Amino acid sequence: MSADIHTNQSSPVIQVRDLKKHYNSGTVHALDGVSTDIYHGEVVVVIGPSGSGKSTFLRSLNLLEEPTDGQILVNGVDITDKKVNINLHRQKMGMVFQHFNLFPHMTILRNMTIAPMKLLKKSKEDAEKLAMELLDKVGLADRANAYPSQLSGGQKQRVAIVRALCMQPDVMLFDEPTSALDPEMVGEVLEVMKSLAHDGMTMIVVTHEMGFAREVGSRVIFMADGKIVEEGSPEEIFNHPKSDRLQGFLAKVL
């Protein structure tokens, strides 16, 4: 996997340039000049205290939050440009939410196939074949015709992950995917994310799971007050924190 990172380091998948997000006509700075590059195959873990802007940062990457200023270049195209069709870019960026956001009125299979069928114009057979393969991978093939309300939290989140994968995205964004889960269900979701990382998916993960960050992350970004305070390998961040903020944060969470 480290070989992957090196071969692609010359061309970042996403380049974030001085991203700013202001609320309440400029008085609140959720993002205050964030810049970073994300390379193919990287697993970037974003950590930080609540209110640090890490979720806003993640949601800005597919424009669920519209940044006030700055640029986001995806494969060299600035998606903050109004002329760019953001819907096409979102198809290539899967997103997993804290609260799963499965569609409650559809079966699991329908949840997974509606986007490929309507947007990629896949045939029903093709879409369902891929969906069943993915469900099989996460051990939920037998629940394909169940409704979301019939699943546990961990199962829901696994479905949410494979729903995003059904669009065969280049990048996966995870917005605190385990925060709303009961503790005993966190493991099963992290397992799926781990195996996804091992398969070489480019992932950006906002999480409070420091163990996951340390084990799976290829790079860790520490954010506070809308800024990137420190970034580096898990080894550097967790074992040799430089800034006081990070040291203070780690002291509280570890």
Added chain:
Amino acid sequence: MNQLEKQKKKRLIINLCLVAVCIAILIGVILADQIANRKSDIVMTPESAQTQLGELLATLPNTTADCSKYVVEQTEFSVLSIEDGKAREFIAKVKYDTIDVAAMYEAHKEDIFRIAWEFAERVKAEGKKVNATLLQIEVETYILEQMESGNWKTSGEVDVYFYDTYTGTPVMYMSDDALDHLLGGYITVKNDISATTEITVNGESISIASDNTFRNGINQCFGLTNYDAQQPDTSSPLQQKWNGVKADFHKNFIEDNRWMYLLEGIGNTLALTGISLLLGIVLGLFTAIVRVVFEKTNKLYYLDRIARLYVSLIRGTPLMVQLLIIYFVLLLPIGIEKFPAAVLCFGLNSGAYVSEIIRGGIMSVDAGQTEAGRSLGFNYASTMVHIVMPQAFKAVLPALCNEFITLLKETSVAFYIGVADLTRAGIKIRSITYSNFMPLVAVALVYLVLVLILTKLVGILERRLRKSER
């Protein structure tokens, strides 16, 4: 658990008590009714019966008919005994002695008709019009002569009924049949004259089917033109009330098929409500979407202004005023019918309310659903269509059904512009029968039943929806 059982027991006891009280009241009412309907305490004697019967006979015959006067004068009768009949009923056994009018008529029928016919022909030959009274005078002499000359006597016994109707003196009731006997077949004769359509004069058969003047002339000789007695109602007060209700019901709904008004009204009310609701849903959906799109994306500013104006205009004015303005001010001048005008009014009206319901439904769908849709690459419209609207619709379906129920009741003001809806059916019947209770209560009951049925259906629908979510 124990607490619950105790409560259940307590409720059962209270319910049983309530049922017992109801039964006691019912028994009380029936008992009171029975007591009120006890045997009459009027003492009825043969003498008083005789007097009343005499008074009746004296007033019965038509004063212009000499034959009837003669018969009444010749009739002798005496009340033999009084027996108790059913509740508050007395039966007087009357022995009579009278002229056998029927036998005389049978024997002279041909002559009577022939004489009348010849007289009529004579009058016609003189170029005059045949007049019933002249005919009567001509024929009566002959009939009277026959009655006096022959020995037409008959006698027998007949039952005459008296009823205590709580007025102090008993009311006499004599059936047509009894009267017929008492007066020697008088009514039989009158009926026969009325039914005769063919006579034979000098061996020649002549049809008089259409000649009413001719038959009336002969008939008048036998007087008794307007005898019409109604049997007094001696049933118990409760029964009388019930009979009154039955008669009222008959008058308001059965007579002349007046229930058809109600049926037609139900049809029109349902059609009016159904079409209005469809229009309302279309309008409401459009308005709701415009407002939500504006709220979420700041687009469609002017449409949103119009939608807001529409909703506040409709919600801020009474439905009745809207109806009057839409019909009399806007649509009547351009020649649009009442029904479409009412549909438009109720459609516009419910559209405003439906839009608020649907808007609430859309807003109630978690923002995460939109985000999930958008993050998969759906544009705003497709997210709405595939993800938000189905959930919103499911959430508001019961509320929409309730709007339908509300609308059903509100359409009752449509009668104001003359739509033949259910309310108007009641008013129409009321204006014909001058009853208030029956038609208006019937209308209310029909609305109630319709609403109860719809409510039940909504309940079933709601349960179905909840089941599919589990």
